[in-house]
Amino acid sequence: MNEAHARVFAAIAAIPPGRVASYGAIAQRAGLPGRARLVGKLLGEVPEGMVLPWFRVLRSSGQIAFPPGSRAFREQSRLLRAEGIEVKNGRVPLSRFGLDADIDRALWGLGEG
Structure with missing residues (x-):
């Protein structure tokens, strides 16, 4: 595995x-x-034995990338709901559940009021 791929896998593994x-x-x-797109490609090629929280990776809109109704989508x-993440119509509100949601709230007051 090359260094760039290792960094992608490490970034995915770091999503809390x-x-x-x-x-x-x-x-x-x-x-x-x-x-x-490389990230999406690598998620489909995770090395044998590596366990990643793949389900925490979404499209930039917060949308699940799998076709609605498919087994992978379900x-x-x-898995997202089991962690308390809101999923509505296949979409997660990134303003509340995204990695940087707390930073945005602290800086800009988003989600308040």
Whole structure:
């Protein structure tokens, strides 16, 4: 595995329970800005024996990437809800559950009032 791929996997592994991140945010944190598609590709190629919280990675809109109603879509929704993450119509509100939600709230007061 090359270093860039290892950084992507490390960024995914670092998403804490109860939080989500977009493919693009993971690429950015791995030092690969603009490589969101690479993140998606790598999630489909996780090395044998590596356990990642894959279900915490979403589209930039907060939408689950799998087709609605598919087995993978239902599994991702179930795993997210099990961590207390709100999923409505296949979408998670990133303003509340995204990795940077607390920072945005602290800086800009988002989600208050």
